[in-house]
Amino acid sequence: MSRLERSFASDNFAGAHPKVLGALIEANSGHALAYGDDPISLEVYARIEDLFGAGTRTFFVFGGTGGNVAMLSSLAGPGDCVVCTEWSHIHVDETAAPERAGLKLLTRPSADGKLTPADIAAAAHWLGSQHHAQPRIVSITQPTELGTLYSPEEIGAVCEAAHRHGMLVHMDGARIANATAALGGIGSLRSFTTDAGIDALTFGGTKNGIVYGEAMVYFPQSGNPTIERGVRYAPWARKATTQLPSKARFVAAQFRALLEGDLWVELGGRANAGAAALFDAVRDIASLALTTPPAVNSLYPVVPDEAAEELRKTSFFWPWDPATQRVRWMTSWDTTPDDVEIFAGAVRTCME
Ligand SMILES: Cc1ncc(COP(=O)(O)O)c(C=O)c1O
Known part of the structure; x- marks a missing residue:
């Protein structure tokens, strides 16, 4: 990866x-x-x-x-x-x-x-x-x-x-x-x-x-x-x-x-759009437990430790609630559609 x-x-x-x-x-x-x-x-x-x-x-x-x-x-x-x-x-x-x-x-x-x-x-x-x-x-x-x-x-x-x-x-x-x-x-x-x-x-x-x-x-x-x-x-x-x-x-x-x-609102909107696109790209992976679209620029999916370790080879991200194995994925003003596509592909590989 x-x-x-x-x-x-x-x-x-x-x-x-x-x-x-x-x-x-x-x-x-x-x-x-x-x-x-x-x-x-x-x-x-x-x-x-x-x-x-x-x-x-x-x-x-x-x-x-x-x-x-x-x-x-x-x-x-x-x-x-x-x-x-x-x-x-x-x-x-x-x-x-x-x-x-x-x-x-x-x-x-x-x-x-x-x-x-x-x-x-x-x-x-x-x-x-x-x-x-x-x-x-x-x-x-x-x-x-x-x-x-x-x-x-x-x-x-x-x-x-x-x-x-x-x-x-x-x-x-x-x-x-x-x-x-x-x-x-x-x-x-x-x-x-x-x-x-x-x-x-x-x-x-x-x-x-x-x-x-x-x-x-x-x-x-x-x-x-x-x-x-x-x-x-x-x-x-x-x-x-x-x-x-x-x-x-x-x-x-x-x-x-x-x-x-x-410009500040445009950049905030771009970050939000990145998170929405990531949500759309992985929402069908039931084990992520992503039920609602992100309100802004972050997602909090369930990613078991082993899969998270593998996925971090594509991009680092933080654990959020270790008790439930929820992690945080966050997009930025400069996140591109290609970034989303590549990361979503890696998510699929690691979770399925
Ligand atoms: C909700 C919130 N408030 C404030 C901050 C500001 O923190 P910093 O001191 O890192 O700029 C952050 C940064 O992560 C944040 O998420």
Whole structure:
């Protein structure tokens, strides 16, 4: 079996889009103010404000974990904790960085990676007691760590429940491009973010074709006094968590390239289309237990260890739930139809 040049392991394995690399070179001329005050950063703050509405405030960071930790730190007061699912990246995949920053996480079980208003109600039980960490922030991931998508209505219901109890809602949008593409394109973006009541967003770029960089995006237009406090603390929370890029113009330039002509949504859609094509190519192999088409760019089939070992000769991929032998296959913005065909052929050989 020949090894694929592009893998089905993670969208983090993919390189950067040529327009992003071009933007880096273009930004590399002359000197500019550092720490986010340069002309490219100012332009991109305005573009992101256009996307989400007047009042939106953006702060660039180096990475996704850092963006989540810096943002949640800016939102949390003393004794506050963050409600999230047991699958959430902040809980499972961030090496206790949130806890190291003093953020207690209150996890909830979830079969599909989503939080519900009932989870918020359960967490709210502890509000007001000085002996318990105060659930004042809710963090959801869109799309979730299990490849599922919240509908705008589901997010609206979570936000409504959270706001009723005075909690803020943060969205981990490491793959928000995939969600936007899947939910109907650029026109759908506000329906599951600002219009649904989201207060703060970690806006992902890395998985979507940039070299490095993400953005903390605040929505003080929600009028919630606590989010205004978060915006005020953001510069210090970012620096204190080592996420302030001095040459921020290079992060901004990459985002500018992604935002130009909605390239970011197009790339998210391409990754999603790759996963849909892979699903179609292998769905008849019953033992994979792939019953529903992927919502975004990942599939979670059952692949016994021996077959997985063989299949990894074609492309590496991660185990996901060893208890059920589920693995994760993930497509990227640059996955080609040929990649899908070759990988699907290898799946067939290994599984049949
Ligand atoms: C849901 C989610 N959030 C955040 C991140 C960002 O992580 P990193 O610190 O690797 O950029 C990832 C990356 O895998 C992710 O899947």
